[in-house]
Amino acid sequence: MSVSKPPQPHSHFAPGSSSHLALPASSSNSSLSPPSAAAPPSMPAPPSPVKISMQEHFAINVCPGPILPIPQISDFFPRFHDFPCSPPAPREKQPLRDKEKDGVKDGGEVDKERERDKDENGGDERDLMDSDDETYLGTLEFSLLFDQENNCLHCTILRAKGLKAMDSNGLADPYVKLHLLPGASKANKLRTKTLKNTLNPVWNETLVYHGITAADMTTKTLRLCVCDMDRLGRNEFIGEVRVALKKLKEGESKKYNMGLERIAQNKEGNNQTMEQGAPVVEEERGRILVSLCYITEKSSLAVGIIRCAHLAAMDSNGYSDPFVKIVLQPDMGKKSKYKTSVKKKTLNPEFNEEFLYEVPHDQLAKKTLEISVWDYDLGMSNDFIGGVELGINAKGQQLRHWFECLKYKGKKVEYWHTLTQQGAPSSD
Template sequence: MTQRKGEKPTISIQEHMAIDVCPGPIQPIKQISDYFPRYPRGLPPTAPQPVGHAGPLRSALSTPAAAEPDVEGYDSDDSSECFISYCISFSSCMFHCRSASGLKPMDHNGLSDPYVKLHLLPGASKANKLRTKTLHNTLNPVWSETLTYYGITDEDMVRKTLRISVCDEDKFRHNEFIGETRIPLKKLKPNQVKNFNNCLEKQLPVSAYLKHAEQGEDKSLEERGRIMISLKYNTQKSCLVVGIIRCAHLAAMDANGFSDPYVKTYLKPDENKKSKHKTAVKKKTLNPEFNEEFCYDIKYADLTKKTLEVTVWDYDIGKSNDFIGGVSLGINANGERLKHWFDCLKNKDKKIERWHTLTNELPGSVND
């Protein structure tokens, strides 16, 4: 085909179609989407879900690795799934985090560096917060990690809520929130494993789900940790045996985020030195184990007139030791503290163990 001078070149319809479909000499014209890809590398497009859809995603164990979520328009806050199983046993809450799937991409590479953070609410202590290890570059993490809260009391089972958050770790910025779910401890039963498959939700203010739990709570007392105490009246030796077993989730008093705790016991109203005892100091821990016992020579009938004060301190070299928290057991106590004392009186020669909550109330007669 010849072309006259001055005429515009013409292209047949067959040649025009060949531009986009034929791999011949004529190269296909690049689309703008080739320069600005819609999906990050490794994330193929998927069919969009209807708005408001909050059904559970597929399990990470049964989902092919290639079936990753669509980044654009994807809202993991409504559909991400964290598989959780935990049990209550021997006054401890064991949280076993298995996996999560379909998490929202938080990094530029279209992936995340997720970890799980636990917060036992209400409670502002650093030791109330636990977390798993961080898994890098994944939207379907498998942690298979167990975290344990010690010192869970019957009162906690009624009013406490376990907040489970999934976050993205960032080395150069603040860690980013992905989603959360909440489990009231009253849904659990002692010595029973209960499994959960929960969808992550958008972050809610703490007050939204703690309003009822905090009603009637004494705001002047701050929770500073837990202590396990054993009581036994030895009829053969006519003495009260007080055991300081362990503490859990103590408030951090040192700049390194830990404490160097020890425990003091005081049987009031006696003023002599025999009424006061002290454990050894445990270095750099918020969950110390003591396993020490102290004996108070006392007649059984006199126990109804006594009060046992137990205080926990942070040891500091060269300056005054810091008060962490305390608890009083006796006829003037109430709740679990009163019940523990009476159980000891009713069950001679039997060791009675209980967890008790430490508060920031310092007994006026106790001096470090």
């Protein structure tokens, strides 16, 4: 079909007449005819091919059709929760008279629907699904036991249930951190192992705080944080619970099953800055567990350095490299000075080392045992952390420990002592 259009003839019509263009016939001698020469209305005109220009061809059917909705990216991915796509319409408040009329009927139907939902969804699951996703973080199950005889607090982390998904696969890599408040964060920090790809982890792991006294149980609070381990980035906080230790009875194992809560990190940061700016309390320097035993057969005093707990951090990384020095005064030369090994990057070192002093029993009343804890620094002077003195001139717990050692020969007596800055040696 030709797409060319015959040229338009010059207008020979009168001004009052209409210029109507008739389509050509199928014959080869196609020409324009005036309106008067058209076929009569009774006889239909035979079909003829339409010849139009290229411009008119592209101008036909340019009006777009109905606008289709653009597909959303959420249409191509499954939803984690069966929430409605659009928020439910707000409930219309009925007048008081309507409520009074339909109160019995509507109330009974509502109660039946609630019972039916609880039976189908398993109790309170419907309430959890209706609540905000941020409010339900999971539950943590653990048990606590205070051993006053050994000054230990045993924390058994059992399991967690229904944790919030933190990774892109809908799971998490959870672990639990423990802190004793108030106090330095790293000095009393304990941590469980990390379990991979689970929202219902089972640890069954027992963590022990050493050097906990009955006085600490009345003032301390145990904080348990559940976090998500992330190798490529920063570990994420899931939730936490806090337990006041004053409610825990001595020798009684108490089991807890508590829901995790999200507490603003800014408040914790403000509390920590206030504690750091406050004057240092003597107990925050740390504690040391010492054993004394006078061996009659060897005429020697056995001094055991067992462990330290909650030491003050002396390095920039928040830890210390502690070791212990012991000196029996008055000075007896080289035989009166001993040092333990250095424990790297820890605030709760365990030494389990014992030293012997050959001294007659009748001279112990005139002796004083100086114990000091230091932070080892390579190429620099060591930093003094804290110390304690045991002897006849001491007071309180230190005097009681020394007196029992002299009284009960051959018996190993262990005591926890608080490190202080008083009587710090002038040099290492």
